[in-house]
Amino acid sequence: MATVSLNSGLILAAILFVIGFVGLITRRNLIVVLACIEIMLNAAGLAFVVAGARWGRADGQVMFLFVLAMAAAEVAVGLALAIRFRQTLGRLDIDEADEMRG
Amino acid sequence: MTTLFYIAGAVAIIATIMVVTRSQLVHALLYLVISLFAVAVVFFTLGAPFVAALEVIVYAGAIMMVFVFAVMLLDVRAQKPPRIPGSAWAGPLALIVVLLAEVVYGITLQNHALAAGSVGPQQVSAALFGPYVLGVELASMLLLAALIGARHIAAEPMDAPAGEAGAGAASAAAGLDEAPDAPPAPEGVQG
Numbered sequence: 001m002a003t004v005s006l007n008s009g010l011i012l013a014a015i016l017f018v019i020g021f022v023g024l025i026t027r028r029n030l031i032v033v034l035a036c037i038e039i040m041l042n043a044a045g046l047a048f049v050v051a052g053a054r055w056g057r058a059d060g061q062v063m064f065l066f067v068l069a070m071a072a073a074e075v076a077v078g079l080a081l082a083i084r085f086r087q088t089l090g091r092l093d094i095d096e097a098d099e100m101r102g
Numbered sequence: 103m104t105t106l107f108y109i110a111g112a113v114a115i116i117a118t119i120m121v122v123t124r125s126q127l128v129h130a131l132l133y134l135v136i137s138l139f140a141v142a143v144v145f146f147t148l149g150a151p152f153v154a155a156l157e158v159i160v161y162a163g164a165i166m167m168v169f170v171f172a173v174m175l176l177d178v179r180a181q182k183p184p185r186i187p188g189s190a191w192a193g194p195l196a197l198i199v200v201l202l203a204e205v206v207y208g209i210t211l212q213n214h215a216l217a218a219g220s221v222g223p224q225q226v227s228a229a230l231f232g233p234y235v236l237g238v239e240l241a242s243m244l245l246l247a248a249l250i251g252a253r254h255i256a257a258e259p260m261d262a263p264a265g266e267a268g269a270g271a272a273s274a275a276a277g278l279d280e281a282p283d284a285p286p287a288p289e290g291v292q293g
Contacts, residue, residue, distance in 0.1 A: 003103065003104070003149075003215055003216045003217075003218055004103065004104055004107045004147060004148060004216055005213055005214070005215055005216065006213060006214040006215070006216060007209050007210055007213050008107065008108070008111070009107075009144075009148060009216070010209045011206050011209055011210075012111045012114070012115070012144065014202060014205045014206060014209070015115055015202065016114060016115065016118055016137075016141075018198050018199075018201070018202045019115070019118045019119055019121075019122055020118065020122075021198060022122060022191075022194055022195055022198055023121065023122035025194050026122075026190050026191050026194055026195075027122065029127060031127055031131075031169065031172065031173065031176075032121075032122075032127065032130055034169075035121060035130060035131065035134050035169065036121075036122065038134070038161075038165065039118055039121065039134070039137070042137075042138065042141055042161065046141060046144065046145075049145055049148060049150050049153055050148060050216075052150070052221070053148045053149050053150060053216045053217060053221070054214060054216055054217065055217055056149075056216075056217030056218075056219060056221060057221070057229075058221050058225040058226045058228070058229040058230075059229060060150075061150050061152060061153045061221060061226045061229075062226060062229050062230050062234050062237075064150075064153050064156075065153075065156070065226075065230065065241075066237055066241055068156060068160055068161070069241040069244060069245060070241075070244065071161070071165065072160065072164065072165055072245065072248070073244050073245055073247070073248030074248075075165050075168055075169070076168065076248045076249065076251075076252040077248050077251050077252050077255065079168055079169070079172040079252070079256075080251070080252035080253075080255040080256035081255055082172060082176065083172065083175060083176065083255075083256045084255055084256060086176050092176065
């Protein structure tokens with residue numbers, strides 16, 4: 001069985017991470033920004049799994065489980081913040097939250 | 103398996119690009135579900151079936167369900183989707199493509215084949231509850247803290263007295279039904 005090379009998996013993870021990052025810095029909807037953070041965390045987990053598959057060890061998958069738990073915690077708090085954001089400012093545009101200027 | 107990997111990877115990249123470029127929020131979330139399914143197929147072709155199943159159950163199931171519930175609570179249909187000017191994309195896109203090219207070049211300097219065979223749930227569980235058991239405990243504490251924090255942030259107005267928590271939550275829920283141009287925000291906190 002021909003297996004996937006290490007480079008292909010790592011390049012796929014890098015491309016997904018970059019797409020998520022571009023969305024993170026260009027989109028203004030708070031929900032989409034949270035979704036882009038999910039994309040980036042997922043890409044990081046993909047890199048962990050690829051690295052674990054390189055040596056046939058389970059450690060990469062274990063690290064992916066921790067990334068998964070952290071993503072779940074992050075999205076719970078982030079969406080609660082989105083609900084509070086909408087109630088306070090009336091919109092979901094992150095440019096509305098410019099009152100905390102230094 | 104290699105062909106499956108490349109097909110699923112292409113689907114993941116295309117779906118993720120659609121997530122970033124769609125202006126309708128619900129369309130973006132549906133493309134995100136497609137992207138997560140494609141990444142699950144990638145995990146399967148990499149010999150990680152347990153993580154592939156968890157990707158579908160937890161990411162595409164639970165986390166996306168939370169997103170959809172938040173969209174329903176927020177009633178985003180009432181707002182017009184934000185316009186994204188082309189100039190906002192050009193600069194970050196050009197710079198990040200340069201960085202991506204550097205990373206891809208660095209990755210391709212040397213190549214290794216992945217180990218043949220798959221790592222099943224038994225080995226993952228043995229590692230998870232063997233050397234990584236402290237991490238499992240920390241993850242449980244993190245999830246509990248996130249649960250309490252999400253409830254505290256979402257359910258109660260920040261300036262309400264402690265005795266009026268229930269009434270404050272009720273008024274906050276009623277505030278969701280109001281028009282977007284009449285936010286129920288207390289203006290005094292800004293000064």
